[in-house]
Amino acid sequence: MSEFIPPLEVLIEQFNRLPGIGRKSAQRLAFSIVESSEEDVVKFAESLVNAKRNIHYCPVCFNFSEQGECDICRSSTRDRSVICVVEDVKVLLAIERARGNTKYNGLYHVLHGAISPIDGIGPEQLKIKELLERLNDDSIREIIIATNPTVEGEATAMYLSKLLKPIGIKITRLAYGLPAGGDLEYTDDVTINYALEGRREM
Amino acid sequence: MSEFIPPLEVLIEQFNRLPGIGRKSAQRLAFSIVESSEEDVVKFAESLVNAKRNIHYCPVCFNFSEQGECDICRSSTRDRSVICVVEDVKVLLAIERARGNTKYNGLYHVLHGAISPIDGIGPEQLKIKELLERLNDDSIREIIIATNPTVEGEATAMYLSKLLKPIGIKITRLAYGLPAGGDLEYTDDVTINYALEGRREM
Numbered sequence: 001m002s003e004f005i006p007p008l009e010v011l012i013e014q015f016n017r018l019p020g021i022g023r024k025s026a027q028r029l030a031f032s033i034v035e036s037s038e039e040d041v042v043k044f045a046e047s048l049v050n051a052k053r054n055i056h057y058c059p060v061c062f063n064f065s066e067q068g069e070c071d072i073c074r075s076s077t078r079d080r081s082v083i084c085v086v087e088d089v090k091v092l093l094a095i096e097r098a099r100g101n102t103k104y105n106g107l108y109h110v111l112h113g114a115i116s117p118i119d120g121i122g123p124e125q126l127k128i129k130e131l132l133e134r135l136n137d138d139s140i141r142e143i144i145i146a147t148n149p150t151v152e153g154e155a156t157a158m159y160l161s162k163l164l165k166p167i168g169i170k171i172t173r174l175a176y177g178l179p180a181g182g183d184l185e186y187t188d189d190v191t192i193n194y195a196l197e198g199r200r201e202m
Numbered sequence: 203m204s205e206f207i208p209p210l211e212v213l214i215e216q217f218n219r220l221p222g223i224g225r226k227s228a229q230r231l232a233f234s235i236v237e238s239s240e241e242d243v244v245k246f247a248e249s250l251v252n253a254k255r256n257i258h259y260c261p262v263c264f265n266f267s268e269q270g271e272c273d274i275c276r277s278s279t280r281d282r283s284v285i286c287v288v289e290d291v292k293v294l295l296a297i298e299r300a301r302g303n304t305k306y307n308g309l310y311h312v313l314h315g316a317i318s319p320i321d322g323i324g325p326e327q328l329k330i331k332e333l334l335e336r337l338n339d340d341s342i343r344e345i346i347i348a349t350n351p352t353v354e355g356e357a358t359a360m361y362l363s364k365l366l367k368p369i370g371i372k373i374t375r376l377a378y379g380l381p382a383g384g385d386l387e388y389t390d391d392v393t394i395n396y397a398l399e400g401r402r403e404m
Contacts, residue, residue: 007257019234028222029222044216048243088233
C-alpha cells in the first residue's frame with residue numbers, strides 16, 4: 001500500500017484521520033505541506049499544539065474558553081435567567097452568529113454530544129449533571145432546548161424535558177418547520193408534517 | 203470577523219491556507235483538533251514538521267527523497283535510457299501506480315511546474331537546465347514528455363520539444379484520445395478531435 005516514502009506516508013495518514021478528509025485529499029494536503037516553506041509548516045504545527053493546549057472548557061457552560069469562565073458567562077450584559085442547551089460549541093457559535101437578527105441574549109450550556117445508545121453515549125457522558133447544578137440558582141426562569149433535529153437530538157431533548165420538568169422551570173424547544181428560503185416541493189415529509197402541526201393563525 | 207477565541211481563530215486561518223480547504227472546512231478541522239487528545243495533536247504536529255524536514259528532492263530527477271538520490275534513480279533494475287518528464291511528483295506517482303499495467307520502467311524528471319506566463323512561471327523557474335545536464339550522458343535514447351493536457355502543459359511540451367530536438371534524442375509525447383471507460387456522448391470536442399487525429403488502423 002505504501003507507495004510513498006515514510007515521512008510522507010505518515011503525514012498522509014495523519015491528514016486522513018481528520019474528519020471529512022479522505023485518502024486522496026490527505027495526499028493533496030500532505031504534498032502541499034512538503035511544498036510549503038519550513039517556516040510556514042512550523043507555524044502550522046505550532047498553531048495546532050497551541051490551540052489544543054490553550055483552549056479549555058468554561059467550567060460553567062462548557063463553551064471554549066482560554067482561561068476560567070468563557071466570555072459569555074462573564075459578560076454583564078447577558079440575561080442570566082435563560083439557558084440555551086446545545087449539543088456542541090459549533091451550535092453555540094451558530095446561534096451567536098444569528099444574534100444580529102435575533103433577540104437571544106441569554107446564556108448557554110454545551111452538552112458535548114447527544115444521547116446515542118448505538119454509539120454508547122448515555123446521559124452520563126454528557127454535561128447534564130452540570131446543567132442540573134446550574135439550576136440550583138433560583139434566577140433561572142427558562143431552559144431552551146436547542147439540540148439538533150435528529151434522532152439523537154430528539155432523544156436528548158426528550159430526556160432533558162422529563163428530567164427538568166419536575167424542577168418547575170419553563171422548558172422550551174426550538175420551533176420545527178420550513179427553513180427560510182426553502183422550497184416546499186423539495187421539502188422532506190417529516191419537515192412538512194412539522195410545519196403543518198406547528199401552523200399558526202395569521 | 204473573529205467570532206472565535208484567538209488560538210482557535212489562528213488554527214482556523216492555518217487550515218484555511220491549505221489547498222481546497224475553505225473557511226467552513228477549516229472550522230470543522232480546527233474543532234476536531236480541539237476535541238482530539240493532546241497526544242494525537244502533538245503527533246500530527248510532529249508529522250508535519252518531520253515531513254517538511256526529512257523530505258528532500260532527488261538531486262538527479264527532483265522526485266521526493268529522504269536522502270540523496272531517490273529510490274528510482276538508485277534502482278539497478280530501471281531502464282536508464284528513457285526519461286519521462288513530468289510536471290510534479292504527483293504525476294510521477296500516478297505513472298508508477300499504473301506500472302502494474304504498463305511496461306514503463308525508465309527514469310523520471312520532475313519539472314516542478316509548467317510554463318505559465320500569467321503566473322509568472324517561465325522555463326527558468328522549472329528544472330529544465332537540470333534536465334539538459336542529464337542529457338550529457340550518451341546513454342539516454344528517449345525523452346517521453348508527460349506534461350498535463352492543459353494549456354500550460356502543452357506550452358511546456360512545445361518548449362521542451364523545440365529545445366531538445368536539436369540534441370538528436372528521440373522525443374515523444376503521451377497519446378491523446380478517449381479515456382478508458384469514457385462515453386463519447388459526454389466527451390469534450392477537443393478530446394474527440396484528438397481521438398480522430400490520432401486514429402489507428404485496426
